[in-house]
Amino acid sequence: MTSTTTTLAAAAGRRRAVRSGVGATRPGLAWAVPATVFFSLFAIVPLVLVAVLSFTGWNGIGAPKWIGLSNWTALWHDPVMLKSLWLSALLTTLGVVIQTPISILLGVWAAGHQRNRAVLSAIYFVPLLLSVTAVSVLWRALLDPNFGIPSDAGWLFGNGNLLGTQSGSIGVLAFVGAWQWTPLHTLIYQGGARAVPQVLYQAAAIDGAGTVRQFFHITLPQLRNTIITSMVLMVVGGLTTFDTVLILTQGGPGTDTTISAYYMYQQGFLSFDFGGASAIALVLVVVATLISLVMVRLTGYDRMNSTAEGL
């Protein structure tokens, strides 16, 4: 049996080698041209332009004026910039901490074969179909202190001044983010959980492990790569969050929810200071790249070992 398989595989390998040796050439550099052109046009060129703009004063009219490091020194001494980075990090962390456990539990549940599961899942995924704008407008109305839920549930919300305080508005942003995006991550975990080989559970059941032990000793370890994927998505999404802030808080009260992406928009398109906005954009680029690199190194995402090894 074994020797037959080996022979067949060797034969197949020989056939492939022969075929690729005749006529076919290795892909040349020319194959990379379209992708390279598009990548340069839409990624490299804008990035360079933004870098150049960050050394200019430009209000959108006429030619940008070269002002050297002014934008950068101003940014260095700008308390709002530092606060905005901290707020971006806080919101991102809150997103990961809130959404990960919920979406793992729901995803694993949704991967099973319970009665009514499909129906409940379908309803559950509805927030995913709504636009972020619609979701934000909806929650803004629902959380109105005079006419929304808080006016009927004072025991929970106090006076209902959710968007008028820093803790309240950050809480609302984290909650709305979770409401909108947990379904997406649930979907990812559902896929991950379905891919766990059933033999593992059968073996564990024979050894007498209950549902809880199976979850912690089989499901969670097997979902390792899924967890990393989902968290990378959350971090990238968290750092670029913008629309919920624009609609729910406009960076307020004061600058209490002015995250970096919104701060960039504010400087560029409300204050018409495109030079300053470009500097903020570059800071965001650097921070996001660093975080991305750190995540990849720490999690071993780059090695991406299969969880199915040894089966």
Added chain:
Amino acid sequence: MRSPASVSRSRTSRNRSARTRIVVSALACTLVAGVTAGCGSGGSGSASGSGTIHILVYGDTGNTVEKQIVDTFNKTSKVKAVLDTIPGANYQQKLQTIINTPQAPDVFFNWGGGSIAPFVKDGLLLPLDSFIAADPNLKSAFLPSVFNTAVIGGKAYGVPMRGTQPVLLFDNKKVLADAGLTPPASWDQLIADVQTLKAKGKTPIALGGGDQWPTLMWFEYLYDRVAGPGLFEKALGGDTSAWASADSQKALGMLKQLVDAGAFGSTFDSVKFTDGGSPALLAKGKAGFELMGSWEYATQKAANPDFTKTDLGYSNFPTITGGTGDPNDVVGNTNNFYSVLKNTKHPDAVAQFLKLMYSDEFVKAQLGIGNLPTTTNTPQFLTTSTDPAYDTYQYNLVKQAPSFQLSWDQAYPPSATTVMHQAVQQFMDGKMDAAAFIKAMQSLPTS
């Protein structure tokens, strides 16, 4: 938590760095794409086309009248006018991106004051003095307090179009009657009314603090009543000591007194005007007053027609004893204006077009859609408006006003808006004291 597509599941290190670059470029593109996309979407075509002038206006329901006026103009003119509209609330942003390009219009809609100051500074606009010399009506046919908003450095840069929008103190007549009150004539009476309404379990004054600009209106009126328009004009002129003056401190003290008396309740920063929150407080009888631009009337009429018909009251801002400002002064958006680009190929045609802004046809059409033009011939047609009593009241208020202060956030250049809005919000919710507020206002760019 968006854009899952920007992360790829990749194995090799080459792909990995590609992924980070995708993130990087997505961020970079946000800015640049925004800037360049604006350039392509002006939709106004070239101003150099033979025999046409392009009129760029804010794209909303007011366009029906603008279309009609353009049609009227084209019936007799050899140079044809083309009306271009920019839809949505991003008018100022998009205008800024095309104003110095070949797509720039010949004539464009604006708010006067700070909204055109950067263009004047860059020498893009045509002073209208020669037009006015040829036809004095281009100036004298409009109320002076309004016309002066578009005068920069002693030169006129705009002709009023559409209608005026003074800020009025609106009230719910029923709520006031139930509490035995009438609209306050003085500041002391307003404070007393606030205490009475609070005792009755009402929010005395509805305020959409989440939008920030409604909060600013309280500052504008208090500063004007306490110190007169001179203080703000001085500060806007670059003399920042005005903000630290005794009058400025007094106005801030009075605002603090009002907030501490519970005039706005405790949740005003969670309420917005733009989503109907604060108008609903007034209409549903949960609040007694709301300080708002004259558009409050149309807003209430659309959302609460019965309330508007029977119980919506309005009055001028109360007087302040000891204040040097004239009690007849008003603040708000004085008007919209048409300004002219210096490089227009057909200045004569533009001058002819601007003359229509004080024509009978224009006034009647504007009144028909609820706008109140500020031309001297407006009173003749007030009886034809949808609500003659309200329009007459507004018109007389503006006509009698010795000074009509343009909203601070429109009078200052756009680069000052964010800091100003944040400062008024933080002062009102107690996060900034008077000294910090004064410092913030002194830091605003004035040009």
